[in-house]
Amino acid sequence: MFKWFWRCAGILVLSLGVQIQAGAGMLYPAWDSHLHYLDFTQRTDGIDELVRKMDAAGVKEAVVFGMxxxxxxxxxxxxxxxxxxxxxxxxxxxxxxxxxxAEHLEKQPEAVRQRFHPFISGINPLDLNAAEYIETLIRLYPGFWQGIGELMSRHDDLTAFTYGEPPRADHPALMKVYRLAAKYQLPVLIHHNISSASKREPIYAGEMERALKANPRTRFIWAHVGISRRIDVPALTEEADRLLAACPNLSFDLSWLVYDEHIAVSEASLAKWAALIEKYPDRFMIGSDKVGHWATYPDEMTKYNRLLKKLSPKTASRLASENIRNCLPKKPVVYTP
Incomplete structure (x- = not known):
């Protein structure tokens, strides 16, 4: 009898362990829409460890770029x-x-390589040569690149540290990049603070809106809904709603601080953002925004389960993977004169 009891107990523990393991990952098949393979010194924990962490989190594929x-x-x-x-x-x-x-990704087996969707990020957003540089990379790596970004526009302290004038989303150099993106049907992921650290109104939203409306054939992904360190815009959901209605070529990624400090701060804030996502179910995506190091990667993705639970299954599936997948080019991108 005791043998039978312990055998049943063991089966129960094993069953619970499987449930816990299954519950530890993403609730829906997921893609990471925002992943820096390299950090601010161009170091990385590497692809092997990244793949292990993605598997642990239940993340199937990722949009990846350097720093x-x-x-x-x-x-x-x-x-x-x-x-x-x-x-x-x-x-x-x-x-x-x-x-x-590119050098790291091209060394990978095809099965690993297919899980990553590389974007071109290494441009100076103040340089009118930037679009030409991007097109050179498209020529050098035919069929490799699938997007542009994360472009660094206004970025609080990082802008202050970086040599040169402050960048802005409607800078002439970036306008040339957006036109090139439309030519090759490449999405553009851009970090552009919606406001400054000292203002509570979206004082920089107009720069982004001008870029969006001047480039209707370019697909934009606005990183973090314009939020960064010390950026606090109380009417953020209302402003996001206004911009989504006005600009059909705009999507938002919910990575980094916008999720931690605006969306997931309470059940009420989760419900408010869930309602906005349900209103525009094909315009939002999730991402880890990890920067070259993967120790906390699973937590940075599975945290979105709280939001996914607030959505209808169809909308949750779109947020978790379908929206970012639908932003990517439908065929390999090759240079055309």
Whole structure:
């Protein structure tokens, strides 16, 4: 009898363990729409570890890009910075990030390679040569690139650290990039703060709106709904609603601080954002926004389960994977004169 009891208990524990394991991942088949393969010093934990963490989280595929800005290690600093806020040293735009990403991805077996959708990110958004650089990469790596971004426009402290004038979403250099994106049907993922740290109104939304309306054939993904460190716009959902209604070529990714500090702060805020997502079910996506290191990767993806539970199954599936998949080009992108 005791043998029977312990056998049944073991089966029960095993069953519970399987349920716990299944519940530890994403509730729906998921794609990561926002993943930096490299950090601010161009270091990475590598693809093998990333794949293991994606599998642990239940993430099938990911949009991946490098880091277009490098944090300088100044002679005045005794330790090498890992993150842009670690020291007071300056930062600079770094085009080689795209070549590093391509070199790592092209070495992978086809089964691994097919899980990643690489974007070109390494441009200076103030340089009128930026569009030409992107087209050069398309020519050098035929059929490889599937999007552009994350482009760095206004970005609070990072903007202050980076050499050059403050970037903006409607800068002439970026306008050329958007036109090139339309030519190749490449989506554009852009970080552009919707406001400053000292204002509670969306004072920079107009720059983004002008870019959107001037480029109706370009698909834009506005990272973090315009939110960054110390950016607090109380009417963010209302402004997002207005922009989505006015600009059919706009989508939002919900990664990083907008989720942690605006969406998931309470059941009421979750419900408010869920209602907005249900209103525009094909215009939102999720992402980890991890930066070269994967220790907390599963948590950064499975946190969205709270939001997914608030949505209808159809909308949740769109948010988890279908929307970002539908943004990508339908055929390999090759250079055309």
């Amino acid at each position: 277009p800005i490098v944090k300088m290690w100044s002679a005045a600093d005794p330790v090498r910075p890992d993150y842009y806020l670690d020291t007071d040293a300056r930062a600079y735009y770094f085009s080689a990030t795209d070549f590093i990403l």
